[in-house]
Structures are given as structure tokens and as C-alpha cells.
Amino acid sequence: MEELSRRKFLGQISCAGISATPVISTLLNLGMTNSVAAAGPSADDYKALVCIFLSGGNDSFNMLVPNSNSEYRDYSETRSNLAIPRSELLKLDGSASSRQFGLHPGMPELSSLFQQGNAAFVANVGTLIEPTTLQDFERQSVRLPQGLFSHSDQIMHWQTGIPDAPSATGWAGRVSDLLHAVNDNDKVSMNVSLAGTNMFQTGRQTFSYEISPELGGSVTPVIHEDEVGLVGRIARTNVKNMMDATYQNLFQQAYADSVNQAVDAGREFADALEPVRIRTEFSHSQLSEALQLVARTIAARESLGMKRQTFFVLMDGYDHHDELLESHSEMMQVLSRALSEFDRAMQELQVHDQVTTFTSSDFARTLTSNGRGSDHAWGGNQIVMGGAVRGGLIYGEYPELAVGSKLDTGRGRLIPTLSTDQYFAELARWFGIDDSDLGEIFPNLDRFHNLGSGAPVGFMKA
Amino acid sequence: MDSTGNPVPTYTNQDIRELARIFTGMTFNPQPNPGFPHQEEEHDEMIEGVEGFLHVPDHYVNRPMYFFEDEHDRKSKQLLTYTDLNGNHVTGQIPARQSIEEDLNAAIDNLFHHPNVGPFIAYRLIQRLVTSNPSPDYISRVSDVFHDNGKGVRGDMRAVVRAILLDPEARDTGATFRTQEEYGKLREPYVRYLHLARALKLQTDSGRYRPEGWDIRNISGQQPMASPSVFNFYQPDYGPAGTIRDRKLVAPEFQIATASSIVGMMNHLLYATSEDALLEFDRELPGFGSEEARIDREHFLGLSERPQALIDHLDLILTRGALSDSTRRNIQSALNEAEGERAEPQEILTLAIYLFANSPDFVVLK
Numbered sequence: 001m002e003e004l005s006r007r008k009f010l011g012q013i014s015c016a017g018i019s020a021t022p023v024i025s026t027l028l029n030l031g032m033t034n035s036v037a038a039a040g041p042s043a044d045d046y047k048a049l050v051c052i053f054l055s056g057g058n059d060s061f062n063m064l065v066p067n068s069n070s071e072y073r074d075y076s077e078t079r080s081n082l083a084i085p086r087s088e089l090l091k092l093d094g095s096a097s098s099r100q101f102g103l104h105p106g107m108p109e110l111s112s113l114f115q116q117g118n119a120a121f122v123a124n125v126g127t128l129i130e131p132t133t134l135q136d137f138e139r140q141s142v143r144l145p146q147g148l149f150s151h152s153d154q155i156m157h158w159q160t161g162i163p164d165a166p167s168a169t170g171w172a173g174r175v176s177d178l179l180h181a182v183n184d185n186d187k188v189s190m191n192v193s194l195a196g197t198n199m200f201q202t203g204r205q206t207f208s209y210e211i212s213p214e215l216g217g218s219v220t221p222v223i224h225e226d227e228v229g230l231v232g233r234i235a236r237t238n239v240k241n242m243m244d245a246t247y248q249n250l251f252q253q254a255y256a257d258s259v260n261q262a263v264d265a266g267r268e269f270a271d272a273l274e275p276v277r278i279r280t281e282f283s284h285s286q287l288s289e290a291l292q293l294v295a296r297t298i299a300a301r302e303s304l305g306m307k308r309q310t311f312f313v314l315m316d317g318y319d320h321h322d323e324l325l326e327s328h329s330e331m332m333q334v335l336s337r338a339l340s341e342f343d344r345a346m347q348e349l350q351v352h353d354q355v356t357t358f359t360s361s362d363f364a365r366t367l368t369s370n371g372r373g374s375d376h377a378w379g380g381n382q383i384v385m386g387g388a389v390r391g392g393l394i395y396g397e398y399p400e401l402a403v404g405s406k407l408d409t410g411r412g413r414l415i416p417t418l419s420t421d422q423y424f425a426e427l428a429r430w431f432g433i434d435d436s437d438l439g440e441i442f443p444n445l446d447r448f449h450n451l452g453s454g455a456p457v458g459f460m461k462a
Numbered sequence: 463m464d465s466t467g468n469p470v471p472t473y474t475n476q477d478i479r480e481l482a483r484i485f486t487g488m489t490f491n492p493q494p495n496p497g498f499p500h501q502e503e504e505h506d507e508m509i510e511g512v513e514g515f516l517h518v519p520d521h522y523v524n525r526p527m528y529f530f531e532d533e534h535d536r537k538s539k540q541l542l543t544y545t546d547l548n549g550n551h552v553t554g555q556i557p558a559r560q561s562i563e564e565d566l567n568a569a570i571d572n573l574f575h576h577p578n579v580g581p582f583i584a585y586r587l588i589q590r591l592v593t594s595n596p597s598p599d600y601i602s603r604v605s606d607v608f609h610d611n612g613k614g615v616r617g618d619m620r621a622v623v624r625a626i627l628l629d630p631e632a633r634d635t636g637a638t639f640r641t642q643e644e645y646g647k648l649r650e651p652y653v654r655y656l657h658l659a660r661a662l663k664l665q666t667d668s669g670r671y672r673p674e675g676w677d678i679r680n681i682s683g684q685q686p687m688a689s690p691s692v693f694n695f696y697q698p699d700y701g702p703a704g705t706i707r708d709r710k711l712v713a714p715e716f717q718i719a720t721a722s723s724i725v726g727m728m729n730h731l732l733y734a735t736s737e738d739a740l741l742e743f744d745r746e747l748p749g750f751g752s753e754e755a756r757i758d759r760e761h762f763l764g765l766s767e768r769p770q771a772l773i774d775h776l777d778l779i780l781t782r783g784a785l786s787d788s789t790r791r792n793i794q795s796a797l798n799e800a801e802g803e804r805a806e807p808q809e810i811l812t813l814a815i816y817l818f819a820n821s822p823d824f825v826v827l828k
Contacts, residue, residue: 156691165478168693186703187721197683197718199690204697210722219725222732230805231813232732238796239728239820245788250706251594251646251713252822257704258716259820262724 046301046354047431049172050294050311050342051200052287054335054361055155056319059328059374060381061364061412064121064394065089066401067102074402078367078412082324082374092394101394106333109340110383117391118343118352119383120459123398124407125423126363126379126416127154127163130447137409149376149413151319154362159200161424161442172310173203174441175428180206182432184305187265192297194290195314208312209265211297213289218269272303280345287315287338295345298355308432318361322372339385346386353387356460358427367401367412378409379416382423388430388461395459421445422456430460472578473542480539484569487534487562491525529562536560541572547580547609574617580605587622589698592632592827594647595711600631646828648715650695651682651727658734658819661779663758681726683718728820735815759811766807769797772814781823793817 062082066075067089076083089102090111103111113119127145136142145163147153157163161171169177172191180190191201193208201208211218223232223239243260247253276299282292290313301309315335320328339357346352364380365373379399385391396418399407407414421442428441435452438445449456541554552575556568573579584604588596607625611618626632649657655678679685689695696717701707706716735757765772773793777785796817800810818824 166692168691168697189721196680197690197720197723202690204700205703207717207720208722209720210726219722219729221725222729229736229809230800230803231736231809231816234796234799234803234813235732235816235820238792238817241792242789242817242821245792247786247822248643249646249822249826249828250643250709250711251648251826251828254702254704254706254713254716255648255719255822255825258702258719259724259728262721265721266725 046307046351048298048301048309048311048351048355049427049431050291050313050355050357051172052291052313052315052335052339052357052359053155053158053195053200054318054359055314055316056361057151057154057363057365057376058318058359058361058380059320059324059365060361061367061401062324062328063104063107063332064123064381064398065102065104066398067091067100071099071401072102074400078401078403080369081371082369084325099398101398104329104332104336106329107336110336113340113343113385114392118387118389119339119385120389120391121394122382122384122418122423122457122459123394123396124379124414124416125382125396125418125420126414127157128416128419128421128448129164129444132415134406134409134415137415148378149363151362151376156199158360158362158420159198161421162444163420164444167199168202169204170198170200170202171424171428171441172201172312173199173206175203175431175433176201176206176308176310177203178437178441179308179432182307184307185268187261188269188304188306190306190308191310191312192294193312194293195312198312200312201310209269211269211293213286213293216270217273217293217296218266220266220270221263224263224267269300269304272300273297276300278345278348280341280348282341282345283334283337285334285338287313287334288341290314291338291342292345295342295349298346298351299349301351320365320373321370321375324365324369324373339383343385356384356386356388356427356430358385358423359383364414367408367414368403375411377411377413379407379414379418384427384459390459390461393459395457418457419444419448422448425449426455426457426460429455472576477542480541481569483535483537483539484541484556484565487530487532488527489530491528531562534562534565539565541569542576544576546575547577550575552576580608583608583622584626586698588626589647589712589714591623591626592629592647593645594713594715595644597631600629603629644709644711646826648713648719649825649827650684650715650718651723652678652684652686654819654825657780658815659755662815663761664755665758666755677730681730682723731819732816735812735819757815759808762811763807766810766814769794769801769810769814772797772811776814776818780818781821784828785821785823789821789823793821 059082061075062079062084065084066072067086072086076086084102084105086102088105090105090108092101092103092111092114103114110119114121127148129143129145132142132144137144143164145153145157146165147157156167159170160167161174176190183190189201189207189209191203191206191208193201193210194212196210197208209218221236222228223236225232228236239259243256243263245256247256273296276296278292278295278299280295282288282295294311294313297304297311298309301307315331317327317331342357343352346355359382361380361382362376364377366375366377368374381398399405399414399417401412402408403412405414407417409415421444425438425442425445429435429438433441439451445451445456536559538558539556541556542552543554544552546552552572554572556565556572560568581601584601585596588600588604604622604625607618608622609616611621615621679688683690684695696714698714699712700714700717701710701712702716702719706713762772762775765775773785773790777783777790793814796813797810800813805813
């Protein structure tokens with residue numbers, strides 16, 4: 001799709017009789033005919049996708065650890081001083097697999113969520129352009145994602161879903177280009193970010209609405225506050241007058257309208273959240289506070305007129321080149337606790353089946369130790385959580401962790417056995433994207449998944 | 463475009479792959495910028511660390527890349543084939559066994575002479591500097607100058623910018639263009655901010671400043687050299703919903719005029735104009751600390767007692783002398799109200815600047 005629009009653009013301005021006609025998004029047209037925009041969801045239809053981006057590259061082979069005798073031995077030998085003692089691992093019973101797994105000892109809450117069937121893992125998922133074997137990698141006989149092992153590139157690919165080219169849109173942005181029309185609110189975007197502007201939620205026609213726990217939610221104009229001084233108080237009336245004036249110039253008029261809408265949006269958002277009370281207690285970590293605000297926003301969905309929402313939450317600090325065991329352990333605890341708090345809040349709000357939370361991360365880390373920590377790698381394990389998740393299972397192929405395995409490109413940088421496209425498409429499909437639109441949103445998906453053949457991975461219920 | 467009006471692609475995936483081979487063997491320059499202790503530290507860590515070149519700190523992007531000839535793909539390459547505007551056939555063949563620099567220069571030449579480049583650059587630059595929806599003739603005039611600056615030189619950017627800014631479509635203050643409702647552009651937050659900084663004669667104790675722009679980045683997502691992708695902060699074909707999109711016009715900068723960034727900018731401007739902390743500093747810079755840049759109030763205070771003169775002066779430096787009557791009336795009435803409430807001259811100045819900075823007259827260039 002990206003290729004298409006770039007070509008369209010270049011072609012367009014190469015033409016002598018240029019007009020400023022914008023490229024009409026094929027996505028939008030498709031959206032009107034195929035995905036839920038056409039039929040319109042029923043009144044109680046609500047779905048949210050919550051992305052928790054574990055920034056820096058989560059060492060996820062220490063989060064989800066193989067636990068059979070032989071596989072643990074491989075793990076332990078490969079990871080050497082980074083290996084978690086087997087006795088400390090939390091056993092994941094009932095994973096319905098012949099293989100046994102253990103969870104990081106700092107994640108008892110996630111362990112319970114898994115046992116209860118509310119959470120699952122997706123194993124060894126990563127950026128790929130086409131199916132790739134070790135031989136393909138070494139001979140470079142297939143195309144590989146740009147900037148492998150680099151934070152900035154991989155973070156971008158995990159957000160755009162297009163690892164073979166620079167992209168101006170993210171996959172949630174493209175999803176929302178198709179779905180935003182179902183929401184009864186043209187002021188507040190369906191994409192809510194708790195981490196500033198981001199590529200993930202940038203579409204061609206949609207963008208993110210940013211909120212933060214520090215602001216207690218949305219940005220509202222300081223000049224509207226009661227205690228503002230003389231200047232602010234006089235400015236309040238006159239800014240409003242300027243924005244209410246009629247402008248002959250389209251840009252001035254559009255700007256004035258945008259300001260009025262933005263001010264209204266901030267107030268509407270704040271008003272919608274104000275009466276929300278959630279009994280579930282949240283910890284005081286940044287992540288828990290962010291997820292608490294997500295929960296409050298979801299609780300206000302009806303006053304906000306939202307039927308589809310995406311949320312972007314960032315948890316930073318995973319780049320454990322050193323002090324891996326200590327620091328990573330603390331972060332796993334924070335993550336586990338925050339996930340369970342959020343899960344409880346979704347139960348309390350009775351939207352447990354309607355909200356799916358998933359993790360993303362730049363990459364996993366080298367299986368071998370650099371002495372104190374681990375370095376940038378590739379495929380890794382992710383968490384999905386929610387009532388619509390077929391929990392208690394590990395999806396995809398959990399890889400062999402012995403040095404020199406058939407996926408090892410060196411130092412335990414493992415080639416992913418599941419593409420991010422498959423992982424994301426499963427989520428997008430549940431969210432309401434029609435099978436026939438998936439290929440537009442994930443241009444490489446058809447190399448991994450027969451479009452229209454059902455669920456790309458299978459971790460979401462129907 | 464082809465005969466049915468569909469855009470004709472000018473390059474394929476194969477072209478991209480071939481061009482990518484040109485860049486093999488190039489990598490970032492790991493040298494820290496002098497005088498940045500933080501970068502030196504990071505550099506030492508990087509050299510020591512096993513990660514080596516896999517870890518690329520942001521600040522290395524502003525230095526020329528390093529060439530590693532051993533890592534360069536020295537086979538021949540096939541770039542774009544076309545006929546240039548002088549009627550020369552360009553084969554696009556890059557011979558084998560060239561150095562990285564030779565390959566790079568050949569690739570730049572191959573792209574540079576393509577007939578698409580002039581209109582492409584003309585359109586983008588006019589959109590940035592003058593108006594979002596230039597006429598085909600305007601683009602054509604500018605791309606002609608790109609091709610030939612009058613002395614047979616292609617790509618004279620000084621001449622191109624001059625042609626853009628001195629074009630009748632940019633200069634004509636009469637009825638032809640400027641009064642057209644479709645003329646003009648939204649200015650992006652960072653550009654507006656720098657306009658304020660320059661027009662309000664920022665002062666610092668040290669006499670120097672180096673804007674870091676973190677506040678603006680957090681609010682608007684904009685900071686120099688921090689575009690989230692090679693596609694800039696917004697897309698050139700974006701048009702906001704409503705009349706602009708309905709008329710098939712574009713207004714790219716509206717893509718980042720989000721609800722949160724608009725109100726964030728309004729709030730930040732109130733803080734910046736009241737507290738005078740219009741720009742912060744790069745705190746890494748030795749000997750600068752956290753110095754703030756202040757509006758030169760002395761320069762403007764004399765005018766605060768004469769609201770009419772203050773408005774005229776701010777109109778001159780902020781809205782190009784084109785303040786609309788309705789905005790003028792609004793600001794005038796605000797200043798009268800402030801005077802009625804016995805506001806200090808400082809407060810009147812702040813109020814005037816704040817209202818100007820938020821006015822559609824300042825935000826939109828037309």
C-alpha cells in the first residue's frame with residue numbers, strides 16, 4: 001500500500017497538468033464497503049485494543065522460559081549467567097502443550113491470568129518481510145527487514161507493520177482510517193495515546209488524541225481555569241471570539257474550527273471522565289497509572305460516543321545491556337502487577353471480553369550474555385490478555401534455545417517463526433477489520449497467511 | 463499521468479533495491495560532537511560495549527557517514543533509465559568496481575537529472591514556503607528555474623527559492639491571489655514558535671541561545687531533525703475533513719494540528735508569554751546551564767500605554783501588516799478591558815502577544 005501511494009504521489013506531480021487533487025485513500029473506499037463502517041455496529045458493540053510497548057527490547061526469553069529437562073538445560077547453558085534458576089520459575093500449568101514452560105518469578109499475577117485463561121503468549125514473533133530460514137538469512141536470498149537489531153528501525157516496524165520500507169502510517173492508524181466512522185464523535189480521536197504522538201496510531205486521516213496521567217487526562221485550556229490571572233481571563237473571551245468569527249480564507253476558517261473543536265474535545269473528555277469511579281486499585285508505577293487512565297477512558301466510552309478505541313501505552317527501560325537480572329526483574333514485576341490490575345478493572349467495568357491488551361517490543365535480546373546483560377536480537381515472546389483471548393496457551397513455535405539452533409543467526413539472535421503481520425492481523429480481525437481489507441493494512445501478510453482462510457494465529461476467540 | 467489521468471509510476475521496487483546497493487558499506491559516524499560531555503560518555507560506552515555499531519545514538523545523524531570500502535557492493539548497478547529535459551538518454555548504468563563515493567555521486571546524478579525532480583521540489587517547497595495548493599503554472603515556472611537558472615545551470619536552489627518567493631502568485635498583494643479563499647497555508651507549530659522568538663527579540667544574559675525545543679516537541683511532536691519518518695511530520699496530500707477536503711484541496715500541516723497539540727500550544731504560549739521563558743536551552747552545552755531566553759520587554763513596553771500603536775507594531779512584526787478587521791477589533795477590545803481593570807503595562811503586553819499568537823491571522827500564512 002505504501003508503495004502504491006508513493007508511486008501515486010510521484011506520478012501525480014510528474015504530470016505537467018498538475019492539480020492539487022489529493023490521493024483518495026483506497027482504504028477509505030474499501031472501508032465504506034467492507035469493514036464494519038458499512039453495516040454499523042450494534043448499540044452495545046464496543047471494542048478496544050490496548051498496546052503496551054515495551055521499549056528498548058524486552059528480554060522475553062527470560063520472561064517465558066522452557067521448563068522441560070532438556071530444554072531448560074539448553075536455556076541454562078546458552079544464557080549462562082543470565083539464566084533464571086529453574087527452582088524460581090513459576091510453572092505454567094495447563095498450557096495444553098506437550099512442552100513445559102515457566103514464567104519469570106516476578107510475574108505471579110500474569111501466571112494466574114494465564115491459568116485462568118485470561119492471558120496467552122505468542123512465541124518468537126518478529127519483523128519479517130517473507131518467510132525466512134537460516135539459509136535464506138545467510139545467503140540473503142530473501143528480503144530482510146530494514147535496520148535489523150536497531151532500536152529506531154525496529155520500533156518503527158513494530159508500529160507500522162511495514163518492515164520493508166519507510167511508512168508514513170502505523171497499523172492502528174490504517175485500521176482506524178477504516179473504522180473511525182463507527183464512532184459518534186468527530187472531536188476526540190478513537191486513537192488515544194498515553195505516550196505522545198506515535199507512528200502506531202497515525203493514519204492517513206486519523207491521528208492520536210494524547211492524554212496523560214500527569215494532566216489527569218486530557219489537555220484543557222489553562223485560560224479556562226477559574227484561578228487563571230487577569231491576562232488569561234480576558235484572553236478566554238477574546239480567543240473564543242476570534243475562533244467564532246467567520247473567515248473568508250479556508251485555512252483560517254479551518255484553523256478557527258479546529259481550535260473550537262480541540263477546546264471542546266478537551267472539555268468533553270474531561271467531563272466524560274470526571275464522574276468515572278473505578279474501585280479496582282492500581283499501583284503507583286507509571287505503567288499502572290497509565291493503564292488506570294486507559295480504564296477510566298474506557299469507562300467513559302458511552303459519554304465519549306466510542307465504539308472502537310485503540311490505546312498506546314509505553315513502558316520504557318528494557319534496553320538491558322547490563323544489570324539485566326536485577327532491573328529486568330523489577331520491570332517484570334511492574335508489568336505483571338499492572339496487567340492484573342487492568343484485567344480486574346476490565347472485569348469491574350464489564351468489558352472484559354471487549355478489551356484486548358497486547359505487548360509489542362523492539363526485539364528480544366541475544367540469548368548469550370555479554371557478561372552483564374544481553375544485546376539487541378530479533379524474534380521474541382509477547383503477551384496477549386483479555387476475555388476474548390483464548391488464554392492459557394502459548395501460540396506460535398517456541399524456539400529451541402541451544403546455541404547454533406536452526407534459527408540462530410549468531411549469539412542467539414533468533415529468526416522469528418511468526419511475523420508481526422500475523423500477530424497484528426489476528427488483533428485487527430477481532431477488532432472488526434474484514435478479511436478482504438487485511439491485505440491493505442498488512443501488505444506482506446499474504447506471504448505468511450492465506451487471506452480469507454480464517455484466523456492468522458488463532459489466539460483470539462471467533 | 464497517462465491518457466486516462468492515472469499517475470504513472472516513475473520507479474519500481476527493483477529500482478529501490480538497486481539504489482540501496484549504492485549505500486552498502488556506509489555507516490554512521492561514531493564521533494561525538496565536541497563539547498557535549500554526555501555524547502562523549504555515550505561514545506566511550508559504545509566503543510567499549512560489545513554492541514559496537516548496533517547502537518546508534520540519535521546525535522550521530524548530524525555528521526557525515528563513514529565509508530567502509532570492504533563492505534561495499536562493487537558489482538555494477540542499474541539505476542533509472544530515462545530521457546532528460548535536454549533530450550539526453552540516461553542509461554542509469556553504474557559500472558562495477560567503483561568506490562562508494564563514485565557510486566554515490568553517480569546515483570545522485572542519476573536522480574538529479576530525472577525530469578520528475580523539478581516539479582517534485584517545486585511543489586514541496588512552494589507548499590512549505592507559500593501556499594498549500596499552488597497553481598500548475600506556478601509549479602511549472604519554479605520547476606523551469608530548477609532546470610535552468612537562466613545561465614544553463616540545473617539545480618541552483620538559491621534561484622529556485624528566489625523564484626518561489628518572487629513569483630506573482632507569492633507577491634501579488636492585489637486581488638488576484640491573496641483574497642482567494644483557497645490561498646495560503648497553515649504554518650506548522652515550530653515555524654510559528656521561531657517566528658515569535660525572532661520577532662520578539664529574545665534576550666539572554668550570555669547573548670547566545672541554542673533552542674532545544676523539548677517543550678514544543680512534547681506538545682506538537684515537532685523538533686528539528688526529529689521527524690518520525692522520512693515522510694516529514696505530515697503528508698503533502700493531507701486535507702482536513704470539511705470544506706478543504708470536500709474541494710479536493712490539501713492543507714498538510716493540519717495533520718499535526720490535533721486536538722491535544724492545539725490546546726497544548728495554547729497553554730504553552732500562555733506560559734511562554736507570561737513567564738518570558740520563550741525558549742529553553744540545550745542544557746548540555748558547556749557554560750550555558752539552564753539559561754532562558756526572554757522577550758525583550760523594554761523594546762515593547764513603551765507601546766503598552768498606547769494600545770493602538772502596540773497593535774500596529776505587532777501587526778507589522780507578526781501578521782505582516784495584514785491583520786483582519788475582526789481580529790483587530792477583538793484584540794482592541796481585550797486591551798481596553800485590561801486597561802479598564804487597571805492592568806499593568808506588562809500584562810497588557812502579554813495579553814496582546816498572546817492574542818496575536820493564537821489568532822488565525824498569525825497561524826495562517828496568506
